[in-house]
Amino acid sequence: MPHITLDYSPNMEERTDIGGLCSRLRQAAAATGVFPLAGIRVRAFAASHVSIANGDPRHGYIDISIRLRDGRDMDTRKRAAGAVFDAARAFLEPAMQQHSIALSLEMRGIDPELSLKCGTIRDHMQKADP
Template sequence: MPHIAIEYTSNLEGHLNVQDVVDALHSTAQQMDIFPQWGIRTFATAVENSRVAEDVFGGENGYVHVRVKVAGGRDDATLTKIIDGLHGALSSSLSTLCSERPVGFQLEVFRFDPAITRSGGSIPGSPTQRL
């Protein structure tokens, strides 16, 4: 953990450097010294069908929404460090785009419940690694 899911409206394609946003959020999570390196996952998806604010379908307004899932048990100060750090990275990575066109963005942190979550795989270092 964390799992960082980035959604962006497809009208930003060609204007938004998606890999830069992914890299900014991922490297910020790595540098926080909160998360195990093997647990950080960051991915982005374009949303094809959307409307933002007063736009008609396919209008100029763009939007970037980031959901961050973290394991429970972290205190409020740690959660604040996570949201402030990642929001700062997101803001910085979108600053040029926001100055060139109308774009909104939001970042939310969610705690998952390990009692109702299962994981698996073969990522080195992961406690779920199967040989």
């Protein structure tokens, strides 16, 4: 884990490469060494309707949510959150220079007793590794 979700205003698709941003955040999360590679998930969803600040439709936003299982100390979580945020900020810098954009990130814990899962990604990654 983590699960990284981007919620963004639809006008951001004209301003930046959302798919590229997802890839960059996946790379940044992996580079922290905090998250197991097979557990990293990044997805993005454009909001159907938005109203931002004074209502000017030129405003845009990207809100990043990181859901993470418990078990890492605060300093480790801060470092990982900072690394992902810094990667997003660097990626979006050209768009932020030209447009009104709000960027935010929040990391939240997942209660392991209420988080059920199964999967075969790790099995298939091992088969693909030389």
